[in-house]
Amino acid sequence: MDKIQLEKVDFEPGKSFKLFSPRLRNTFLWHYHPEVELVYVEADAGIRHVGSHISGYTQQDLVLIGSNIPHLNFDYRLRSDYQQIVVQLKEDFMGTAIEATPEFAAINHLFKKAANGIAFHGETRAVAVEKLKQLPGMGSFQQLLGLIEIFNILAASSEYTVLNNDELNLQFFLKDKIRMGAVYEYIDKNYNLKPDVNEIAAKVNFATAAFCRYFKKQTKMTFTDFVNQYRIDVAKNLLMQDKNVTETCYAVGFESLSYFNKLFNKIVGINPSEFKKEWVDRN
Known part of the structure; x- marks a missing residue:
């Protein structure tokens, strides 16, 4: 590990x-x-x-x-x-x-x-x-x-x-940086597939429920929310590389275009089309 x-x-x-x-x-x-x-x-x-x-x-x-x-x-x-x-x-x-x-x-x-x-x-x-x-x-x-x-x-x-406001959380994180490194690498390799919380929990020697508690304590997010945040960050990158909204949606692992638009809007504050247009207009 x-x-x-x-x-x-x-x-x-x-x-x-x-x-x-x-x-x-x-x-x-x-x-x-x-x-x-x-x-x-x-x-x-x-x-x-x-x-x-x-x-x-x-x-x-x-x-x-x-x-x-x-x-x-x-x-x-x-x-x-x-x-x-x-x-x-x-x-x-x-x-x-x-x-x-x-x-x-x-x-x-x-x-x-x-x-x-x-x-x-x-x-x-x-x-x-x-x-x-x-x-x-x-x-x-x-x-x-x-x-x-x-x-x-x-x-x-x-x-x-x-960037890390919670000093106690950061110290806990630093003590366990090897395990968290394994988690992050798994997410990076699988965000566009279907990251399985059971699979990564087993990889880092946790029961699934215990891993979910552990991960939320470390990141202040659920595993699913974190993966979705990661997907949206990658999606922003793809949109700025001139990918269209539909291909971006599927490239980062979403199966529903409407859900992708809704989640993107929630996290970024505007929908993917608006984000792409603003980027093009600025450049």
């Missing part, structure tokens, strides 16, 4: 951070690492899955992830071209300076909040991303100063969402 990877992050000699642009869209990489990570993705739509939180993003995402929080690679299942920039920081990034230096107090607080995962939006994201895109062309020292500036911008902002 080992379905989660401990990623070993290698740093260049003399550097306290790693700046790179991974391309893993065909890999379901449910993983964790002790390093703090800042992820920027520019894409039509994708899946944001950090700790016990799962949702979709469109066009852009900027997320700060704390140490050892399991997460899925943000470029998973992206179907069109995309840009991704990832920064990984050593656990002792800047040594004790962040805690000891008053000027770094806000950044220190930001890193502590990142223990629950933070997604940024609005003008904050736009400004931070513009500076992030400039880093690859700089020398190491200038990159370090640029990162500190970016973290200072994020630390001063109120334009953010904490």
Whole structure:
């Protein structure tokens, strides 16, 4: 049941951070690492899955992830071209300076909040991303100063969402990240078929009723609701890839077009046709 990877992050000699642009869209990489990570993705739509939180993003995402929080690679299942920039920081990034230096107090607080995962939006994201895109062309020292500036911008902002608000639930989740990794991988492989709660319960060594209680405690959703949410997130992606509503409905596992429309409307706030039209009009 080992379905989660401990990623070993290698740093260049003399550097306290790693700046790179991974391309893993065909890999379901449910993983964790002790390093703090800042992820920027520019894409039509994708899946944001950090700790016990799962949702979709469109066009852009900027997320700060704390140490050892399991997460899925943000470029998973992206179907069109995309840009991704990832920064990984050593656990002792800047040594004790962040805690000891008053000027770094806000950044220190930001890193502590990142223990629950933070997604940024609005003008904050736009400004931070513009500076992030400039880093690859700089020398190491200038990159370090640029990162500190970016973290200072994020630390001063109120334009953010904490992804895992229930700290007790997150800690319970972290202790059981291997089992939850197996559950998520099963859902990803079977969402368009007929995911069987009895089958996945057996895979992770639970009686079905016990698994249902366990899953709801972990995700705050029933297994069926979670699968449907996952299907709708994939459906949004397909619609933005110019699939029509009918083929999207069946591609993500729904057998009734009317039910798909109703559920999509309930989760997204508009029906699939309206969602597709709005996307086309914006682009």
